[in-house]
Amino acid sequence: xxxxxxxxxxxxxxxxxxxxxxxxxxxxxxxxxxxxxxxxxxxxxxxxxxxxxxxxxxxxxxxxxxxxxxxxxxxxxxxxxxxxxxxxxxxxxxxxxxxxxxxxxxxxxxxxxxxxxxxxxxxxxxxxxxxxxxxxxxxxxxxxxxxxxxxxxxxxxxxxxxxxxxxxxxxxxxxxxxxxxxxxxxxxxxxxxxxxxxxxxxxxxxxxxxxxxxxxxxxxxxxxxxxxxxxxxxxxxxxxxxxxxxxxxxxxxxxxxxxxxxxxxxxxxxxxxxxxxxxxxxxxxxxxxxxxxxxxxxxxxxxxxxxxxxxxxxxxxxxxxxxxxxxxxxxxxxxxxxxxxxxxxxxxxxxxxxxxxxxxxxxxxxxxxxxxxxxxxxxxxxxxxxxxxxxxxxxxxxxxxxxxxxxxxxxxxxxxxxxxxxxxxxxxxxxxxxxxxxxxxxxxxxxxxxxxxxxxxxxxxxxxxxxxxxxxxxxxxxxxxxxxxxxxxxxxxxxxxxxxxxxxxxxxxxxxxxxxxxxxxxxxxxxxxxxxxxxxxxxxxxxxxxxxxxxxxxxxxxxxxxxxxxxxxxxxxxxxxxxxxxxxxxxxxxxxxxxxxxxxxxxxxxxxxxxxxxxxxxxxxxxxxxxxxxxxxxxxxxxxxxxxxxxxxxxxxxxxxxxxxxxxxxxxxxxxxxxxxxxxxxxxxxxxxxxxxxxxxxxxxxxxxxxxxxxxxxxxxxxxxxxxxxxxxxxxxxxxxxxxxxxxxxxxxxxxxxxxxxxxxxxxxxxxxxxxxxxxxxxxxxxxxxxxxxxxxxxxxxxxxxxxxxxxxxxxxxxxxxxxxxxxxxxxx
Numbered sequence: 001x002x003x004x005x006x007x008x009x010x011x012x013x014x015x016x017x018x019x020x021x022x023x024x025x026x027x028x029x030x031x032x033x034x035x036x037x038x039x040x041x042x043x044x045x046x047x048x049x050x051x052x053x054x055x056x057x058x059x060x061x062x063x064x065x066x067x068x069x070x071x072x073x074x075x076x077x078x079x080x081x082x083x084x085x086x087x088x089x090x091x092x093x094x095x096x097x098x099x100x101x102x103x104x105x106x107x108x109x110x111x112x113x114x115x116x117x118x119x120x121x122x123x124x125x126x127x128x129x130x131x132x133x134x135x136x137x138x139x140x141x142x143x144x145x146x147x148x149x150x151x152x153x154x155x156x157x158x159x160x161x162x163x164x165x166x167x168x169x170x171x172x173x174x175x176x177x178x179x180x181x182x183x184x185x186x187x188x189x190x191x192x193x194x195x196x197x198x199x200x201x202x203x204x205x206x207x208x209x210x211x212x213x214x215x216x217x218x219x220x221x222x223x224x225x226x227x228x229x230x231x232x233x234x235x236x237x238x239x240x241x242x243x244x245x246x247x248x249x250x251x252x253x254x255x256x257x258x259x260x261x262x263x264x265x266x267x268x269x270x271x272x273x274x275x276x277x278x279x280x281x282x283x284x285x286x287x288x289x290x291x292x293x294x295x296x297x298x299x300x301x302x303x304x305x306x307x308x309x310x311x312x313x314x315x316x317x318x319x320x321x322x323x324x325x326x327x328x329x330x331x332x333x334x335x336x337x338x339x340x341x342x343x344x345x346x347x348x349x350x351x352x353x354x355x356x357x358x359x360x361x362x363x364x365x366x367x368x369x370x371x372x373x374x375x376x377x378x379x380x381x382x383x384x385x386x387x388x389x390x391x392x393x394x395x396x397x398x399x400x401x402x403x404x405x406x407x408x409x410x411x412x413x414x415x416x417x418x419x420x421x422x423x424x425x426x427x428x429x430x431x432x433x434x435x436x437x438x439x440x441x442x443x444x445x446x447x448x449x450x451x452x453x454x455x456x457x458x459x460x461x462x463x464x465x466x467x468x469x470x471x472x473x474x475x476x477x478x479x480x481x482x483x484x485x486x487x488x489x490x491x492x493x494x495x496x497x498x499x500x501x502x503x504x505x506x507x508x509x510x511x512x513x514x515x516x517x518x519x520x521x522x523x524x525x526x527x528x529x530x531x532x533x534x535x536x537x538x539x540x541x542x543x544x545x546x547x548x549x550x551x552x553x554x555x556x557x558x559x560x561x562x563x564x565x566x567x568x569x570x571x572x573x574x575x576x577x578x579x580x581x582x583x584x585x586x587x588x589x590x591x592x593x594x595x596x597x598x599x600x601x602x603x604x605x606x607x608x609x610x611x612x613x614x615x616x617x618x619x620x621x622x623x624x625x626x627x628x629x630x631x632x633x634x635x636x637x638x639x640x641x642x643x644x645x646x647x648x649x650x651x652x653x654x655x656x657x658x659x660x661x662x663x664x665x666x667x668x669x670x671x672x673x674x675x676x677x678x679x680x681x682x683x684x685x686x687x688x689x690x691x692x693x694x695x696x697x698x699x700x701x702x703x704x705x706x707x708x709x710x711x712x713x714x715x716x717x718x719x720x721x722x723x724x725x726x727x728x729x730x731x732x733x734x735x736x737x738x739x740x741x742x743x744x745x746x747x748x749x750x751x752x753x754x755x756x757x758x759x760x761x762x763x764x765x766x767x768x769x770x771x772x773x774x775x776x777x778x779x780x781x782x783x784x785x786x787x788x789x790x791x792x793x794x795x796x797x798x799x800x801x802x803x804x805x806x807x808x809x810x811x812x813x814x815x816x817x818x819x820x821x822x823x824x825x826x827x828x829x
Contacts, residue, residue: 019043025051040064044071046078053078059088073100080117090124099124102141119148126166144172173201174208188215191225198232199241207248210255218257227260231267240267243275258309280308285316292320296330299339303329306344314350322354342374351382369396376400387413390670394422394432401440418448420464428469428494438472459484463672466490480506488543495546510538519550526557527575540578549577552632552645561651563786569655577628583609586626591660595781597803598684598715604749608663608682612745616737618730619670624680624745626663634664638674638725643789656788661781665738667724676724676734679791680717680742682751684779686805687712687817712817717746718778718810720791721758735763743768754778755811756792770811777805 015034016026020043026034028048033055042065046054054060054074063069069091077087090096103120123141147153160168167189174192188211195204215221232240243263247255262279280286286308293300307315319326337343347370369389373380378400380388388396395416402412422435429435445451452467459466466487470477476497477484483506484490492510493500499516500509514520514534520541524534534541544550553574557567576585587609592600611624625631634657635643642649643657656662661683667676690711719742724731739755746753755764757772764770780793782802793806 021051024048028052029055036061042067044074046071046075050075050078053084053087057084057088060091063091070097073097076100076117076120080121082118082121086121086125090121093124096124099141103145122162122165123169125162126169141169143175144169147172147175174204188212188221188225191229194229195232198237199244203241203245207244210248214255214257214260224257224260227264231264235267243278246275256305256309259305276305284308285313285320289316289319289326292326293330296332297334299334300329300332303339303344307349310344312344312349315352318352318354325354337370340370343370346370346373346379347385348379348381353382356382356386372396378403381409384409384413387417391416392421392423394426394436395419397432398422398436398439401436402443405440405444415443415447418464420468424465425469425472428473439468442471459487459490462487462490466494469494479504486539486543488539488546491546492542510542513542514538517545519554520545522554523550526554527571527578537578540580544574544578547629549629549632555646556651556654559651563652566652566655566785569658569785573628573655573658582628583626586658587660591784592682595659595661595783596683596715597779597781598713600682600715601750604715604751607745607748612741614737614741614744616667617733620667620675620734620737621669622665622667622737622741624663624741625666630664630666631657634677634679638667638676639723641723650787650789653785653787653789656783656785659781659783659785659788665741667734667737675726676722676731676738678722678738678742679720680745681720681781681790682749683716683718683781685714685716685752685754685816686777686779687714689777689805714816715749715751716754716778716816717742717749717751718792719753719755719759721756732763735759736765739763739768740765752812752816754816757809757811758791759811764811768813770813772809773812773815774809775807776810776812776816778808778810780804780806 013023016023019026019037019040025046025048029037029051033052036055039055039058039061044064054064060074060078064071064074073096074091077091080087100120103123123144148157157165157168171189171192192204192208199207214224218224247259259275259279263275266278274282276287276290286304289304289307290301293304304316304319319329332338369385373385373388384399388399391399398419399412399416402415407415419439422439425435426432429438442448442451448468448471451471455470470490476493477490480489480493480500484493489506492513496509496513499512500506503509503512514524523541523545529537529541553570556562556570562570573582573585576582587605589602589605592605592608611626613621613623615621632645632654635641635645635648635651635654640647643651643654645651645654648654657664657679659681662679662681665678665680666674669675688711719739722735722738724734726734739759742755743753754776755770778793780790780801780803781788792810793808
């Protein structure tokens with residue numbers, strides 16, 4: 001065998017030598033192609049891959065023998081992955097060498113090696129049917145090679161078919177790098193090439209994006225292209241160019257099919273250069289609105305034109321006649337949802353009123369609802385949008401189910417306004433679908449309020465969601481409706497329906513709950529409640545549990561962050577809450593002076609105990625609060641903070657919020673959800689700290705005692721940082737409302753309001769002239785807790801800080817004292 005291998009190798013060497021080929025090349029040529037070697041009269045330095053292509057084609061063999069094409073070009077074409085027939089055709093194309101020379105130019109070779117042979121064939125395929133002149137090859141091929149420098153362009157190009165690629169290459173001279181939309185552009189190549197007889201290529205390049213946006217949106221883009229060419233042929237090209245330049249001036253303002261058709265109709269009779277007067281009429285609302293808003297940018301112009309096309313005459317009239325409206329529109333940036341492609345398709349702007357237009361600007365910053373309505377293919381009035389903007393997704397779903405039922409706009413708005421947020425009821429139904437089906441069935445019987453008034457029972461303080469549940473699931477309440485006297489009774493029936501099936505006695509069911517519910521049992525054990533107390537305060541204990549407060553209490557009692565003294569405080573506060581005596585524990589009159597170190601007038605104490613409310617714009621309600629649930633959850637709602645009862649960094653400071661001198665101002669929306677809160681606390685400020693002058697007396701001198709300057713103290717109400725779930729104008733209005741309420745409270749107590757510097761100057765009401773003052777000495781009050789948290793005084797304060805003054809910056813109505821005194825740093829924390 002070894003002799004056979006040696007003989008075969010020697011024979012192969014001889015054959016390679018005879019044909020003037022390297023051994024490694026000959027070995028890679030297939031046996032079929034080796035048989036064609038005798039057709040060759042010369043042997044260029046080709047690799048085996050090229051020889052296999054050449055030896056498979058009589059045409060290529062002839063070209064190699066006759067040397068009609070440079071060897072480098074033959075090798076370059078044969079290295080492609082294209083069919084042999086295409087390579088044969090390309091290599092015989094007139095001008096192939098000139099194009100190859102341009103392709104290999106140093107400026108274009110930056111394209112590296114990405115499928116260069118295939119790319120070259122695409123270029124040849126594009127121009128193989130055209131006569132070439134050396135001076136225009138660069139103009140034709142250069143832009144395409146330049147585009148291919150960009151990765152994004154190469155990615156798009158690679159997705160095209162072999163038939164689309166040549167057209168894309170021709171299209172390259174009308175596109176620019178980074179704006180290479182090959183697939184959409186290739187459809188209209190013939191139009192662009194015909195357009196060159198009327199417009200320069202530079203002008204076409206500037207207009208191409210506007211053209212493509214039009215073609216994409218048009219029902220019949222081919223008709224638009226024909227119309228444009230006919231318009232050029234009918235009217236003077238200069239006039240049409242003037243119109244087209246205005247229409248195509250910016251890609252944010254792509255011309256519409258409507259605008260083109262209007263130009264087609266007037267091309268032969270009108271000579272005005274103002275394209276919008278030609279399209280809409282010189283005295284039209286559209287042109288007047290355009291004149292008023294044109295300095296707002298092309299995105300504003302596009303919006304005005306879309307309104308004109310869709311016949312939004314009422315809206316355009318409002319823009320023309322009201323300065324407030326067109327001033328607001330001009331100020332909006334191009335990313336505002338009102339300028340999105342889908343806005344006018346889902347909202348009827350004719351229903352906008354001047355009075356609510358400013359509000360619309362804020363609402364539309366969140367365009368989630370607009371996209372939601374767009375997905376359903378519906379159009380709503382502005383009144384509907386304002387209502388739906390505030391609703392939970394389930395309530396929005398319900399609303400559109402009523403649309404399908406054919407209920408009128410006013411009627412379905414009335415029906416849905418009466419309902420609470422439906423997401424509060426999902427836990428009581430198998431699915432969201434079953435809940436929505438039940439609510440629709442109920443509404444079809446009549447208004448929610450009307451059906452509620454027909455009921456024989458009424459529970460003071462019950463929430464809308466509880467009433468709705470009683471109507472949706474009457475079978476749960478029928479047996480016990482006469483026992484329902486509080487919202488907690490409703491919660492009990494809803495949550496313990498299975499337990500109630502075991503007894504017909506409502507009181508027995510409550511007793512059964514107290515011995516079976518683990519949280520309730522753990523609460524009773526932790527508080528060490530005697531049997532008589534449990535029976536007397538059974539409803540109060542159940543209410544505490546139903547609010548989820550038992551879980552909060554037990555979690556805090558198990559926390560390693562709280563000391564034994566703090567846990568004992570928590571027990572005392574919780575017992576007082578269950579006995580409905582928390583106010584007596586919190587507002588002990590002697591504690592005011594003990595905590596603050598200043599006598600407090602009896603009238604001020606009475607006012608401090610009183611919880612006032614104030615209504616705000618947008619269905620917001622602001623209220624003072626000092627109750628157990630609001631206070632214990634101060635770090636949970638409206639946003640999680642370091643005082644959170646479970647995971648807060650300063651959880652051990654939480655119970656100081658029950659101190660006599662601290663209360664909350666809370667803000668709720670119409671759904672009874674927290675949207676804002678701030679702590680207010682009573683304390684005092686001092687004019688200065690007396691200097692310490694301790695020294696030995698000089699008995700040889702007569703010394704005159706200098707009387708000490710009297711120290712002034714001022715009773716102050718300190719407004720801490722505001723926490724809110726909102727932002728923008730709504731958040732600012734909440735901060736402004738809290739400042740107003742705190743100011744009113746301070747006046748009624750005879751105290752001076754000071755405000756944390758976390759508030760900005762824009763947060764203060766116009767009628768209050770607050771200034772930012774420095775080096776104020778504010779007293780850290782004593783606390784019943786070992787630690788307290790002061791937002792405006794570097795956070796946590798311990799017993800070691802109590803009874804001392806902190807130098808701090810704050811907002812006040814002028815300096816707190818008429819003369820600033822020097823202080824010694826040793827007396828100030």
